[in-house]
Amino acid sequence: MSPRQKQLSLELGSPPPSTFENFFVAANRESVQRLRELAGLVAREQATDRLIYLWGEVGSGRTHLLHAVCDASLHTGLNCRYLSPHHALSDFMFDPSCQIYTVDDVELLDEARQIAVFSLYNEVRAHVRCALVVAGGLAPRAMPVREDLRTRLGWGLVYQVESLSDEDKMAALWDSLGLGPNDGAF
Incomplete structure (x- = not known):
């Protein structure tokens, strides 16, 4: 770059908070629905499935879903x-x-x-108004963790978080821009 040229910065701003509303569900409908309902059920002491394990590859949305669970919990009055x-x-x-x-x-x-986490798992099981959602990159049986924790991870609901297909990625992009696939923007 010559001394006369100046690089322009691209103002992108902060990413939006991770919520269920801005998670592109695609093939993850059942797991997202369970997670979306979790806080309300815990608040009413009606949650029968309070131990949930999510697994999937990097970029599949596991972290987004964990943050969305916390966001929904706060809106329900839970910590x-x-x-x-x-x-x-x-x-x-x-x-x-x-x-x-x-x-x-x-x-x-x-x-x-x-x-x-193993102790936390046991405490949550003992308290009806608590829930635990854990995420990792592998299914419970393949998880490289202590044997006692590995078995606990498989005791509750287990969901694989599916990554978006190329078509789903394009649809998610259009959706985030507030456009439909036929709006002529692409």
Whole structure:
């Protein structure tokens, strides 16, 4: 670049918060519906499936769904805690004032955090007004974690989060722009 040329910056702004409303469902209808209903059922103490495991490849939407669960929980008046390998070990401890816990990238947790998630799992099972949603890159049986945690991950509902097809990606792009496929923009 010559001294006279100036690079222009592209103002994109912050991404919108991850909610169910801006998640492109595609082949994930059943899992998204379950997750969408979870906070309301927990609030009414009617949730029969309070332990949910999501798995899928990078970019499939697992993290988006965990954040959406927390967003829906807050709108229902519940406290939700999003946890990842980067959070302090103390954040993984059960707190009676928190009703919904979400744990991302479970396969990347160190042993101490895996033990903490195992304990959290048992606490959530013992408290009817609590739920736990965990996400990882592999199905429970293939998960490289402690054996006791691996078996717990498979005890509740297990959903594979399917990545978008090329057609779904294009439809999601059109949708995010507020356009339809026949609007002539592409």
